[in-house]
Amino acid sequence: MVRLKSAADLEKKRAQILSKRDPNKPCITVCSGxxxxxxxxxxxxxxxxxxxxxxxxxxxxxxxxxxxxxxxxRGPIVVIFPAEICYLGVKPxxxxxxxxxxxxxxELVDRLLYKDASGERIAHEGExxxxxxxxxxxxxxxxxxxxxxxxxYIALGGYSALAKVLFEMSPEEVLETVKRANLRxxxxxxxxxxxxxETTRNAPGDIKYVVVNADxxxxxxxxxxxxxxxxxxxxxxxxxxxxxxxxxxEGFVYVRQEYPLAVSNLTxxxxxxxxxGLLGKNILGSGFDFDVGVHRGAGAFVSGESSALMTAIxxxxxxxxxxxxxxxxxxxxxxPTNLNNVETWANVPLIIxxxxxxFASIGTEGSKGTKIFSLVGKVNNTGLVEVPMGxxxxxxxxxxxxxxxxxxxxxxxxxxxxxxxxxxxxxxxxPVDFDELTKAGSMMGSGGMIVVxxxxxxxxxxxxxxxxxxxxxxGKCIPCRVGLEQMVTILDRICGGEGETGDIELLEELSExxxxxxxxxxxxxxxxxxxxxxxxxxxxxxxxIEQKRCPAGVCKALISYYIDPNKCSAxxxxxxxxxVEAISGAKNLVHIIDQEKCTKCNxxxxxxxxxxxxxxxxxxxxxxxxxxxxxxVVRKKGKRE
Amino acid sequence: xxxxxxxxRSIYKSSAKEKSRGGKATPTQTIMGSERVPExxxxxxxxxxxxxxxxxxxxxxTIGRVAQEAGDxxxxxxxxxxxxxxxxQILLEIQRENRWLPRDVLMSVSKNLGVPIGRAYxxxxxxxxxxxxxxxxxxxxxxxxxxxxxxxxxxxxDRVASTLSINPGETSPDQKFTLHTVNCLGCCALGPVIxxxxxxxxxxxxxxxERIINRCD
Numbered sequence: 001m002v003r004l005k006s007a008a009d010l011e012k013k014r015a016q017i018l019s020k021r022d023p024n025k026p027c028i029t030v031c032s033g034x035x036x037x038x039x040x041x042x043x044x045x046x047x048x049x050x051x052x053x054x055x056x057x058x059x060x061x062x063x064x065x066x067x068x069x070x071x072x073x074r075g076p077i078v079v080i081f082p083a084e085i086c087y088l089g090v091k092p093x094x095x096x097x098x099x100x101x102x103x104x105x106x107e108l109v110d111r112l113l114y115k116d117a118s119g120e121r122i123a124h125e126g127e128x129x130x131x132x133x134x135x136x137x138x139x140x141x142x143x144x145x146x147x148x149x150x151x152x153y154i155a156l157g158g159y160s161a162l163a164k165v166l167f168e169m170s171p172e173e174v175l176e177t178v179k180r181a182n183l184r185x186x187x188x189x190x191x192x193x194x195x196x197x198e199t200t201r202n203a204p205g206d207i208k209y210v211v212v213n214a215d216x217x218x219x220x221x222x223x224x225x226x227x228x229x230x231x232x233x234x235x236x237x238x239x240x241x242x243x244x245x246x247x248x249x250e251g252f253v254y255v256r257q258e259y260p261l262a263v264s265n266l267t268x269x270x271x272x273x274x275x276x277g278l279l280g281k282n283i284l285g286s287g288f289d290f291d292v293g294v295h296r297g298a299g300a301f302v303s304g305e306s307s308a309l310m311t312a313i314x315x316x317x318x319x320x321x322x323x324x325x326x327x328x329x330x331x332x333x334x335x336p337t338n339l340n341n342v343e344t345w346a347n348v349p350l351i352i353x354x355x356x357x358x359f360a361s362i363g364t365e366g367s368k369g370t371k372i373f374s375l376v377g378k379v380n381n382t383g384l385v386e387v388p389m390g391x392x393x394x395x396x397x398x399x400x401x402x403x404x405x406x407x408x409x410x411x412x413x414x415x416x417x418x419x420x421x422x423x424x425x426x427x428x429x430x431p432v433d434f435d436e437l438t439k440a441g442s443m444m445g446s447g448g449m450i451v452v453x454x455x456x457x458x459x460x461x462x463x464x465x466x467x468x469x470x471x472x473x474x475g476k477c478i479p480c481r482v483g484l485e486q487m488v489t490i491l492d493r494i495c496g497g498e499g500e501t502g503d504i505e506l507l508e509e510l511s512e513x514x515x516x517x518x519x520x521x522x523x524x525x526x527x528x529x530x531x532x533x534x535x536x537x538x539x540x541x542x543x544x545i546e547q548k549r550c551p552a553g554v555c556k557a558l559i560s561y562y563i564d565p566n567k568c569s570a571x572x573x574x575x576x577x578x579x580v581e582a583i584s585g586a587k588n589l590v591h592i593i594d595q596e597k598c599t600k601c602n603x604x605x606x607x608x609x610x611x612x613x614x615x616x617x618x619x620x621x622x623x624x625x626x627x628x629x630x631x632x633v634v635r636k637k638g639k640r641e
Numbered sequence: 642x643x644x645x646x647x648x649x650r651s652i653y654k655s656s657a658k659e660k661s662r663g664g665k666a667t668p669t670q671t672i673m674g675s676e677r678v679p680e681x682x683x684x685x686x687x688x689x690x691x692x693x694x695x696x697x698x699x700x701x702x703t704i705g706r707v708a709q710e711a712g713d714x715x716x717x718x719x720x721x722x723x724x725x726x727x728x729x730q731i732l733l734e735i736q737r738e739n740r741w742l743p744r745d746v747l748m749s750v751s752k753n754l755g756v757p758i759g760r761a762y763x764x765x766x767x768x769x770x771x772x773x774x775x776x777x778x779x780x781x782x783x784x785x786x787x788x789x790x791x792x793x794x795x796x797x798x799d800r801v802a803s804t805l806s807i808n809p810g811e812t813s814p815d816q817k818f819t820l821h822t823v824n825c826l827g828c829c830a831l832g833p834v835i836x837x838x839x840x841x842x843x844x845x846x847x848x849x850x851e852r853i854i855n856r857c858d
Contacts, residue, residue: 299769
């Protein structure tokens with residue numbers, strides 16, 4: 001591989017890569033993101049490769065494994081270029097047909113295409129409603145490139161922003177551009193990146209560091225992972241540009257070890273940029289030196305907090321420290337350190353290439369650009385969506401997300417991960433940006449968006465987050481360590497049917513203390529799930545406490561399972577499936593649940609055929625007395641008995 | 642480099658000696674290094690030392706394992722050139738290769754790097770990735786991320802735990818299974834998810850859970 005020694009070399013390289021590629025040659029791409037991988041995209045890829053070689057088509061059709069496309073719900077995703085035909089839910093068995101139709105007669109495999117509500121098939125990826133309403137400026141390249149091949153990134157114009165910065169702009173100009181674009185940190189806080197860069201640049205000291213925070217610990221958020229796995233070079237290019245603006249010569253990527261594919265793609269990307277001379281000494285012959293090390297996080301939510309992350313890089317336990325002096329001034333080894341999230345860095349090359357005015361034209365007054373959300377939970381189209389700031393929750397959940405699963409009723413959307421809050425249906429037309437979410441009592445966080453329906457208990461959800469945070473609290477400061485533990489105790493009590501009058505007020509009081517006096521952002525934001533659910537769903541808490549009723553039928557201690565004798569058809573399924581043999585009955589005899597034996601595992605509820613729906617959950621009222629055992633006969637409508 | 646190697650050798654010896662303490666003599670020199678000890682040699686050693694063959698073969702196995710662990714540890718420490726800041730990275734690699742962190746391994750890392758053993762233990766207990774007990778041959782993880790939670794992960798966990806007859810975090814007595822909970826695997830579309838030895842299974846029915854578990858040998 002030849003080392004690129006100037007901006008002209010890079011352009012020459014790009015031209016050389018492009019000259020070898022025929023834009024009209026068919027290319028079958030297979031999504032290899034985590035979602036598709038879990039659904040078996042590896043096998044689909046293998047099947048494509050072997051099918052092509054069996055038919056002697058290896059030289060006529062290219063195959064490429066790309067990063068995450070975002071539409072995880074319908075994986076494994078196969079897109080065929082140049083026509084951009086999108087096949088969803090492809091299985092290895094479908095491959096021979098896909099290959100023969102693609103290579104020979106340019107026909108479509110109808111059954112694998114997206115089918116809209118009216119039953120019409122949509123062939124092109126961009127026209128599928130899930131994609132159509134998005135604006136994928138950061139995430140869009142994922143589907144075009146093989147993350148293991150730097151040439152794919154360069155072919156799309158990759159590292160041109162770096163060359164522009166190194167040869168045409170002074171560090172001050174870069175800083176000014178990012179400031180004017182008003183890029184705010186995508187990791188949670190929404191702090192203006194330009195201002196942070198400037199602080200680090202102006203901080204005293206010769207040695208400065210830049211860090212990529214890829215310790216994405218929020219359960220239900222995986223956009224950073226998909227970016228790092230699918231397009232690591234975009235993050236690296238942003239980081240190198242940032243280092244140039246700040247005057248740093250050493251950087252770190254802190255990535256969770258739970259993301260092995262991200263670690264390996266990143267490590268490979270680093271070795272490729274070093275070989276090309278885009279990283280290391282004298283980058284592109286500009287005289288600027290910069291190198292990057294990879295640190296793997298060993299599994300601690302709190303290590304995503306900037307000061308904790310920096311201590312972890314030093315090889316010490318990743319606990320936060322008070323930030324009287326910002327990490328931008330005194331971070332890793334007490335040197336000025338600028339830390340930004342993966343998505344923030346990936347935005348930087350775009351701003352440089354397209355200008356700050358272009359970036360600032362997208363989004364709202366206070367929040368510019370786009371944001372990637374992971375839209376998950378009880379929504380039809382689970383996946384990663386990138387939309388301009390300011391799009392309403394309704395558009396995201398209904399237009400892009402396709403509404404609620406199984407026609408259930410929307411109850412709330414939880415944004416911002418464990419530190420965020422729940423927003424009720426009354427706020428569904430809220431435009432999503434940093435400030436609006438904070439005003440509504442939630443936050444942007446890293447962009448998790450968990451949709452919940454009528455079957456989700458809000459008190460239980462608050463308990464889930466608080467338990468998570470109590471577990472993840474490092475224990476350094478007392479309000480967080482003890483306060484959260486006490487909040488969990490109270491929430492356990494409420495969900496366990498032993499809630500007392502005054503518990504809600506006690507939770508509010510405790511929350512205030514934990515918020516006010518905790519050391520780091522983990523503790524300061526930890527009461528958000530509890531406070532926002534109390535704010536918008538107080539009636540659910542009250543039902544648990546006063547009536548000992550769980551309206552959503554989730555809290556085990558407050559529900560009972562009962563088989564409606566009028567609906568039971570004595571099919572015997574629940575009887576066979578019950579793991580504790582709590583159901584009695586026989587052919588033509590109504591099945592009865594022994595409440596003493598029942599462990600409330602929900603199995604009978606799940607297996608009862610929907611045409612009967614005889615198993616019901618009862619909460620807040622006594623279970624009707626069982627009919628005498630063995631005597632009942634099933635009443636079958638319209639049958640001879 | 643050279644100093645590191647000398648150190649490595651001394652640890653290697655001491656742990657081997659430590660393990661065979663109490664035996665009448667140490668069979669280390671004769672057995673170490675050979676990949677598989679022939680039956681006839683085991684019998685002769687047993688005759689010479691006056692101990693049963695089974696005990697000799699057990700000793701050989703233990704010595705081999707300890708030596709390999711020490712060798713692996715030294716190799717990993719060497720890779721990071723004794724950099725104290727790499728402590729977490731070193732432990733992560735050992736954990737990955739060995740699946741747990743035995744006491745003597747933590748001791749030798751701390752000695753090699755010159756960091757207090759307390760710090761090694763603090764890290765080993767602070768982070769979720771580390772285990773201070775041996776792990777089962779099959780790793781079963783149930784995702785407890787938010788998306789899986791709202792789709793019924795707690796019920797799935799109960800089901801898996803009762804099928805395996807162990808609680809989350811525990812290893813079955815026959816060392817066959819270890820059950821973990823994880824916070825989000827990033828495949829929320831499948832939720833609730835169970836992962837067995839790297840294979841993902843989305844929203845399995847009670848019967849499927851049984852089938853998935855029984856498939857492991």
